[in-house]
Amino acid sequence: EAQVTQNPRYLITVTGKKLTVTCSQNMNHEYMSWYRQDPGLGLRQIYYSMNVEVTDKGDVPEGYKVSRKEKRNFPLILESPSPNQTSLYFCASKGGSGRAYNEQFFGPGTRLTVL
Amino acid sequence: AQKITQTQPGMFVQEKEAVTLDCTYDTSDQSYGLFWYKQPSSGEMIFLIYQGSYDEQNATEGRYSLNFQKARKSANLVISASQLGDSAMYFCAMREAQNQFYFGTGTSLTVIP
Numbered sequence: 001e002a003q004v005t006q007n008p009r010y011l012i013t014v015t016g017k018k019l020t021v022t023c024s025q026n027m028n029h030e031y032m033s034w035y036r037q038d039p040g041l042g043l044r045q046i047y048y049s050m051n052v053e054v055t056d057k058g059d060v061p062e063g064y065k066v067s068r069k070e071k072r073n074f075p076l077i078l079e080s081p082s083p084n085q086t087s088l089y090f091c092a093s094k095g096g097s098g099r100a101y102n103e104q105f106f107g108p109g110t111r112l113t114v115l
Numbered sequence: 116a117q118k119i120t121q122t123q124p125g126m127f128v129q130e131k132e133a134v135t136l137d138c139t140y141d142t143s144d145q146s147y148g149l150f151w152y153k154q155p156s157s158g159e160m161i162f163l164i165y166q167g168s169y170d171e172q173n174a175t176e177g178r179y180s181l182n183f184q185k186a187r188k189s190a191n192l193v194i195s196a197s198q199l200g201d202s203a204m205y206f207c208a209m210r211e212a213q214n215q216f217y218f219g220t221g222t223s224l225t226v227i228p
Contacts, residue, residue, distance in 0.1 A: 031214065042119075042206055043160075043218040050214060058215060090160060102148055102167075104216075106160035 002027045004107035006091050012113045013081055021076045021089060021110050029095030032074040033058070033104070034066065036087040043090065049074055081114040088112075116141050119207050121219035128197045129227050135182070136192040136222045138207030144168075148210040149190040151181065154221070155203040163205075166190060194224075202226045 004025045013019055025032065033048035035058075045058030049068040063085055065077040074093075078085060091107040120139045128134035140149065151163040166174045166181045174181045182191040194201055207219040 033216065035216075035218075040220060042121075042220040043208075045216050045218075048214060048216070056213070056215070059217070088158070092160075102150070102165040102210075103162045104150070105162075109158055 002105070004091055004093055004105050006089075006107040006110050008110060009108060010111050012115065014115050015082055016080050019078050019081060019112075021078075021091075021112070023074045023076065023091030023107060024072050025074075025091075025093040025105070026072065027093060027095060027105065028071065029093035029105075030071070031095055031104075032068065032091065032093045034064070034074070034076045035090045035092065036060065036085075037090060037109075038087050046076070046089075081112075083114050086112060086114050117219075118142065118217035119209055119219035121207055121222050123222045124220075125223045125225070127225050127227055128194075128201075130199060131196055133193060133195045134197055134224065136194070136205050136207075136224065138190045138192065138219060140188050140190060140207075140209045140217075142188075142209060142211055144212040146212045149181065149183065150208040150210070151179070151190075151192045152206045152208060152218075153201075153203045154206065160206075164192070197226045199226050199228060 030051045034046040035043040037043045044060045047066040049055045089110045092104045094104045147168045149166045153161045164176045164179045166183045178195045180193045204221045206221045
């Protein structure tokens with residue numbers, strides 16, 4: 001089944017404790033992206049990657065790091081989480097050709113709480 | 116300036132009626148893409164429809180159509196024959212030429228039986 005997986009799905013942590021949220025896709029997509037969703041703000045892009053070893057900042061990259069060492073994986077790293085990073089995080093990927101190229105597939109989301 | 120503006124925080128529609136969800140966008144790129152996503156209460160993001168900036172015809176996908184008015188920079192979603200399962204949050208989004216995405220704040224649609 002074509003899918004984007006994220007782990008963990010739920011995480012409660014404390015300020016300053018480094019964490020990583022993993023994202024993996026099995027569709028051989030070149031493009032991957034991370035978003036955060038906050039009430040009243042919609043989704044905001046954190047980082048995106050056009051391909052392996054290519055990453056770019058989105059709208060709200062501060063406090064986050066990413067890496068793209070393999071095509072299928074795109075982990076999101078919070079080196080020193082703060083309470084304002086409490087949010088719902090989505091990973092997404094897209095690729096293929098023609099009309100399929102434009103469809104972004106989203107993971108199930110990771111709900112992060114930073115105390 | 117906001118890249119994507121959705122001015123309707125909440126909308127109600129009678130079952131089987133059509134509804135239009137508004138979206139305006141702001142970009143100086145010539146090549147861009149416009150999208151609508153649905154987010155049910157379960158939380159997943161579901162792709163509904165895509166319109167490219169160079170597409171001359173409005174996109175349609177089943178009961179969904181995108182009313183693209185380039186000069187007005189609007190990309191409204193029209194849902195025909197609303198169903199109870201259409202009750203959800205709807206997000207308009209734009210991809211700019213550099214592949215950065217912007218989402219609106221969403222419209223909560225409630226379908227009334």
